[in-house]
Amino acid sequence: EADIYQTPRYLVIGTGKKITLECSQTMGHDKMYWYQQDPGMELHLIHYSYGVNSTEKGDLSSESTVSRIRTEHFPLTLESARPSHTSQYLCASSPWGQVQETQYFGPGTRLLVL
C-alpha cells in the first residue's frame, strides 16, 4: 500500500457549495497530480505540481484550483460545486526525476453534486 491518503472518500454535496478535497503523502515525493475519472473510463490529468509553490494545469480544463504550500500536501478546491463536477478524483505522487517514474495513487474521492 502506498503512503498517500485522500479525504473524504465519499462526498455528497449540494450545488454551489465550496469543497476541498485533501491529499497527503508521506513519501517525500516532489511530484503530485490530480486526475478526474468517470466510472470505468480513462483518467484525465487536471492539475500537477513539481514541488512547493509549483502548480500547473493538466490536459482537462477544470474549474478547480490547487495549492502546494507543503511538500506532503496537495489539496484541490472547487469554489462552487456543480452537478457536472460529479466524478471520482484521484491523487497521485511520484519521486523527482527527469523521466516519469512510478506514480503512487491514493484511494480516490467519489464526489456527487446534487
Added chain:
Amino acid sequence: SQQGEEDPQALSIQEGENATMNCSYKTSINNLQWYRQNSGRGLVHLILIRSNEREKHSGRLRVTLDTSKKSSSLLITASRAADTASYFCATDSMDTGRRALTFGSGTRLQVQP
C-alpha cells in the same frame, strides 16, 4: 485521441486462462507502465518497461514492448478471480512539453471462477 489506447476494451475469461491486453501509443516514449485498478479504488503500479527493453516479467505478468510499432502487451498467465479489475497502460512521452504520464482508456478484465 489518447496517447495510449487499450485493446480490447473489455475481456471476460475463465479462471486458469491467460489474459492478453494490448496498448498502442503515438509518440516516442521514455517508458511505458501498466497499472491495475479495482472498482472504485485508486490505481496500483504493476510494471514499468523502458524504451530500450523488449520484454519484462513480474510473477504471472509478462510485458512486451515494440517501439517500432508503438505498442505494448500485458499478459497475465493462469488468471484468478482476484485478477478481475481494469488495467491501464501509461506512457512517459519524450515530448518535452509533456510533463506527466498519459493514461489509456483501460481494459476491463473479468475472470469468472
